[in-house]
Amino acid sequence: MTDLARTRTLRTPGGLSVRYRPRTVLAVTACLFTAAAVAVATLGSGDYPLTPGEVLSALTGGGDPAADFVVNELRLPRVVTALLTGAALAL
Structure with a gap:
């Protein structure tokens, strides 16, 4: 199978x-x-452990002020710095 056979093309009306x-x-x-x-x-995780629900509510602006x-x-x-550094190194 050629490389072009695995490639799909998405066309817009414009x-x-x-x-x-698809695999990528x-x-x-x-x-x-x-x-x-x-x-x-x-x-x-850390010295002040939080549940995933508490983390998500803190990220969305709700929850406990602490x-x-x-x-x-x-x-x-x-x-965020770790994720951006990892992305930069991946490039």
């Missing part, structure tokens, strides 16, 4: 076309979901 490989889209989606799950787990401070002010900048 004339834009995008080529993609699946792999990227799986990696993004895994990174998000690890980020939530990392945001919840959990909001710990997640948004202390842990989130480090997790």
Whole structure:
């Protein structure tokens, strides 16, 4: 099977076309979901442990003010920096 046979093309009514490989889209989606799950787990671990529900409520602006401070002010900048550094190294 040739390389072009595995490639799909998505065409829009405006004339834009995008080529993609379904296996690549699946792999990227799986990696993004895994990174998000690890980020939530990392945001919840530490000296002040939080459940994933508390982390998600702090990220969306609700919940306990102490959990909001710990997640948004202390842990989130480090997790975002780690994710961006990993992405930069991957490139």
